[in-house]
Amino acid sequence: MPQITVDYSAPLADAFDRPAFARALHTAVVDIVAARPAACMTRFRRAEETVVGPDEAGHVLVHVEVALLAGRSEEAKARLTDAVVELLRAHVRPAGGAVRHLSAEVRDLDASYRSAEG
Numbered sequence: 001m002p003q004i005t006v007d008y009s010a011p012l013a014d015a016f017d018r019p020a021f022a023r024a025l026h027t028a029v030v031d032i033v034a035a036r037p038a039a040c041m042t043r044f045r046r047a048e049e050t051v052v053g054p055d056e057a058g059h060v061l062v063h064v065e066v067a068l069l070a071g072r073s074e075e076a077k078a079r080l081t082d083a084v085v086e087l088l089r090a091h092v093r094p095a096g097g098a099v100r101h102l103s104a105e106v107r108d109l110d111a112s113y114r115s116a117e118g
């Protein structure tokens with residue numbers, strides 16, 4: 001299962017349409033790296049405290065990590081990363097004038113990865 005983790009700053013709680021983002025993200029994962037639709041799984045983690053440089057306020061962060069079984073090309077992984085950042089732009093509204101820091105990475109799951117269902 002593509003294991004997808006999204007860390008986001010707490011002030012974005014009402015400004016980040018998480019279900020819509022996850023659905024669009026899963027479509028992108030299926031289209032770009034041919035994952036099974038039903039296998040795409042995203043969890044969101046709300047960060048109560050963030051600091052950017054010296055600042056405890058004035059910034060909000062979203063970072064997305066997509067972990068895939070090994071085998072996709074670097075080009076495909078880079079295309080997916082670009083698509084994720086574009087989706088973040090579309091689904092994270094600026095919150096109270098804070099600077100948005102939107103980022104993503106696509107990496108390979110470790111060779112030891114196993115999963116089970118049921």
Ligand SMILES: O=C(O)C/C(=C\C=C(/O)C(=O)O)C(=O)O
Pocket residue numbers: 001002003034035036039067068069070114115
């Ligand atoms: O669910 C699957 O299709 C197989 C799988 C993971 C698949 C990916 O992570 C991928 O396509 O990159 C699994 O966890 O069983």
